[in-house]
Amino acid sequence: MNKILLIITTCLISPVIFAKSVQISSPDNKITVTISDEKIPSYSITFNNEATITSSRLGLRFKKAAELGEGFTIKSITKNSVDSTWQQPWGERKSIRDNHNEILVSFSTPREQANKFNVRFRVFNDGIGFRYEVPKQVGLDKNIEITNELTEFAIEKPADATAWWIPSRGWNRYEYLYNTTDLASVDRVHTPFTFKLANGHHLSIHEAALVDYAGMTLQQMRGGVLKADLTPWSDGILVKKQANFTTPWRTIQISENAVGLLNSDLILNLNEPSKLADTSWIEPGKYVGIWWGMHIAENTWGSGEKHGATTSETKRYMDFAAKYGFDGVLVEGWNIGWDGDWYNNGDVFNFSKAYDDFDLKAVTEHGLSKGVRLIGHHETSGNVTNYRNQMDDAFSLYQQHGVRQVKTGYVADGGKIKRIDENGIVRYEWHDGQFMVNEYLHNIKQAAKYKISINTHEPIKDTGLRRTYPNWIAREGARGQEYNAWGSPPNSPEHAAILPFTRMLSGPMDFTPGTFNMGFKGLDEKSDRPQTTLAKQLALYVVLYSPIQMASDLPRNYEANLPAFQFIQDVPTDWQQSKAIAGEVGKYVAFARQERASDDWYLGALTNEQARELTLPLHFLTKDKRYQAQIYRDGEKANWIDNPYEMIIEQKEVTAMDTLKLPLATSGGVAIRFKSLN
Ligand code: NOJ
Ligand code: CA
Numbered sequence: 001m002n003k004i005l006l007i008i009t010t011c012l013i014s015p016v017i018f019a020k021s022v023q024i025s026s027p028d029n030k031i032t033v034t035i036s037d038e039k040i041p042s043y044s045i046t047f048n049n050e051a052t053i054t055s056s057r058l059g060l061r062f063k064k065a066a067e068l069g070e071g072f073t074i075k076s077i078t079k080n081s082v083d084s085t086w087q088q089p090w091g092e093r094k095s096i097r098d099n100h101n102e103i104l105v106s107f108s109t110p111r112e113q114a115n116k117f118n119v120r121f122r123v124f125n126d127g128i129g130f131r132y133e134v135p136k137q138v139g140l141d142k143n144i145e146i147t148n149e150l151t152e153f154a155i156e157k158p159a160d161a162t163a164w165w166i167p168s169r170g171w172n173r174y175e176y177l178y179n180t181t182d183l184a185s186v187d188r189v190h191t192p193f194t195f196k197l198a199n200g201h202h203l204s205i206h207e208a209a210l211v212d213y214a215g216m217t218l219q220q221m222r223g224g225v226l227k228a229d230l231t232p233w234s235d236g237i238l239v240k241k242q243a244n245f246t247t248p249w250r251t252i253q254i255s256e257n258a259v260g261l262l263n264s265d266l267i268l269n270l271n272e273p274s275k276l277a278d279t280s281w282i283e284p285g286k287y288v289g290i291w292w293g294m295h296i297a298e299n300t301w302g303s304g305e306k307h308g309a310t311t312s313e314t315k316r317y318m319d320f321a322a323k324y325g326f327d328g329v330l331v332e333g334w335n336i337g338w339d340g341d342w343y344n345n346g347d348v349f350n351f352s353k354a355y356d357d358f359d360l361k362a363v364t365e366h367g368l369s370k371g372v373r374l375i376g377h378h379e380t381s382g383n384v385t386n387y388r389n390q391m392d393d394a395f396s397l398y399q400q401h402g403v404r405q406v407k408t409g410y411v412a413d414g415g416k417i418k419r420i421d422e423n424g425i426v427r428y429e430w431h432d433g434q435f436m437v438n439e440y441l442h443n444i445k446q447a448a449k450y451k452i453s454i455n456t457h458e459p460i461k462d463t464g465l466r467r468t469y470p471n472w473i474a475r476e477g478a479r480g481q482e483y484n485a486w487g488s489p490p491n492s493p494e495h496a497a498i499l500p501f502t503r504m505l506s507g508p509m510d511f512t513p514g515t516f517n518m519g520f521k522g523l524d525e526k527s528d529r530p531q532t533t534l535a536k537q538l539a540l541y542v543v544l545y546s547p548i549q550m551a552s553d554l555p556r557n558y559e560a561n562l563p564a565f566q567f568i569q570d571v572p573t574d575w576q577q578s579k580a581i582a583g584e585v586g587k588y589v590a591f592a593r594q595e596r597a598s599d600d601w602y603l604g605a606l607t608n609e610q611a612r613e614l615t616l617p618l619h620f621l622t623k624d625k626r627y628q629a630q631i632y633r634d635g636e637k638a639n640w641i642d643n644p645y646e647m648i649i650e651q652k653e654v655t656a657m658d659t660l661k662l663p664l665a666t667s668g669g670v671a672i673r674f675k676s677l678n
Helices: 258-262 311-324 360-368 384-400 434-449 495-501 534-543 555-559 562-570
Strands: 011-015 021-025 031-036 042-047 050-057 060-062 073-087 095-108 116-124 127-134 144-149 152-155 162-165 179-182 193-196 202-208 216-220 225-230 239-241 249-255 285-290 328-331 373-379 405-409 417-420 426-429 453-456 472-475 548-550 575-584 588-595 601-607 612-617 627-634 647-654 659-664 669-676
Touching: 021 073, 021 095, 021 116, 031 095, 031 116, 031 127, 042 249, 127 202, 144 225, 202 258, 249 258, 258 495, 258 575, 285 311, 311 328, 311 360, 311 555, 360 373, 373 384, 384 417, 384 434, 417 434, 434 453, 495 534, 495 575, 495 588, 495 601, 534 562, 534 588, 534 601, 534 627, 534 669, 555 562, 562 627, 562 647, 562 669, 575 612, 588 612, 601 612, 601 659, 627 659, 659 669
Parallel strands: 285 328, 285 548, 328 373, 373 405, 405 453, 453 472
Antiparallel strands: 011 073, 021 031, 031 042, 042 050, 050 152, 060 144, 073 095, 095 116, 116 127, 127 249, 144 239, 152 225, 162 179, 162 193, 193 202, 202 249, 216 225, 417 426, 575 588, 588 601, 601 669, 612 659, 627 647, 627 669
């Protein structure tokens, strides 16, 4: 995989004498980065000749060495250009072009110790990435402790910019409703942090290839300057490294409009190629599960009369999966440890021992005889030492039973991940600190040894590592469907119209769409149930990309509406290409995607609480081909509040020359399959 098809490389190394600044532009010349050593090392960005990121500081501070920053000047630069294409084993598009100009800027200062560092910038047409590269040197030769990353992102006219954000360093990790405010009112936020400048340009700050480093969140300093705010270890140190280290890439995606952000491959391009030689065992697909029943309190994870994960219930789900073409059945609550308040059971979970009413061998054999695999589950409730001690045995057991995918869970409040250190002392860590960054990746690497793919819930945010470890197949990392079962409030109508422009820029999400019965608490309880129409639930399968998609509702609710369920059966999860074709953050969004295994295209579009009509030209369809458009759209009187189910299913013959006018109800949507006819 990741085959380099074409590389054009030019290399220029030059010492810089008395230079105060150097520049590098994107291949299309729209983005220009200026790196300067005037006063302190800094960078700034213009886009379409307009100030975008103004002079922003660069540097690192350490516990035992002097700062890399103040007093340093540019010593030399190296330039390079790349234009190559690589392929994803699975993904939203098969081929990805990596076209960028690079500059490596070496800074130094005349002193004996801690006197040099490099910053590598890569400038693409869709944004930039830069990272620190700190060579081994006197003062930074071992046991390096970073106490402050000085990186800044100084935003042009922050009071006139609009931002969509969730708070960082909070108890609920990444599971918040998004805030929409002017950028000047932002305090501490997670990335991807997306905002729109007064001139309409859209930007998103994030990071790529977060490996062996603390997650970067942002904190606003005086006057619209966002500063890197690394999540600390339990002892207060931010990052612990050995000599000769690099940081993750700090990224800024930049586009003239909101849709441009959605079509960016910048994050993946800044990750390393796959470390897995054989990826044939990594399988995109669709699944159902013993899951929603627990979330709506019809079943329990723990033992007893309402226990969901029984042998007979699992067989019933496997029969359902086989009948309707699903690849897997997720089963939660089969292993010992769920009784009582399971979210406090991190110390007692056993990952190999089943409850008496669950026969792992019998259910997996039953499933495999019908072409359906069990999807495993490891809920840690945040005790990662207990999990680590059992991890190999647990993966090995699953592998013996044909399991190829495991969903993991780290339900614990922010800052309360429990670990026992090398001296036997209990420590509590953040989900996004360096310790957990390493722990999550350890889990992925171990799983790969057993040919198992991982879908991490309560994860560290995605930073494109699926390119390097394609068995990291999905994660949660935002409010998903589960909040529509018990969240108070549940997900708002705008939530799914914000996610594509924020959380989804980082990578696939296991949102688990597909609620067909909105009235499990009665349709009148407007505030605490799914705030969408049925057609919007279908649209989510195309809008929110994931190589694994769940049909999360109960089988009986799908069997009660087979015509609508047909779309979920048809929609693929692996794409030849994907194109965002319309959208404004928090208002509406439309994606078109071509199935990898056929000429069929799919379209998903959804809106916030505003009903609207989208006029969408079908230019994305293959020229000279005819398609049958199978349209699932909101009915004339549909609206999420008191008429969520009214849906029109209709067929039309179309070509790339046609334009569709698609009415969307309040919090409504549309899902279309374009079936190739010739
Ligand atoms: C939280 C996960 O997001 C959810 O999907 C799962 O059912 C529970 N944890 C239990 O593991
Ligand atoms: Ca969760």
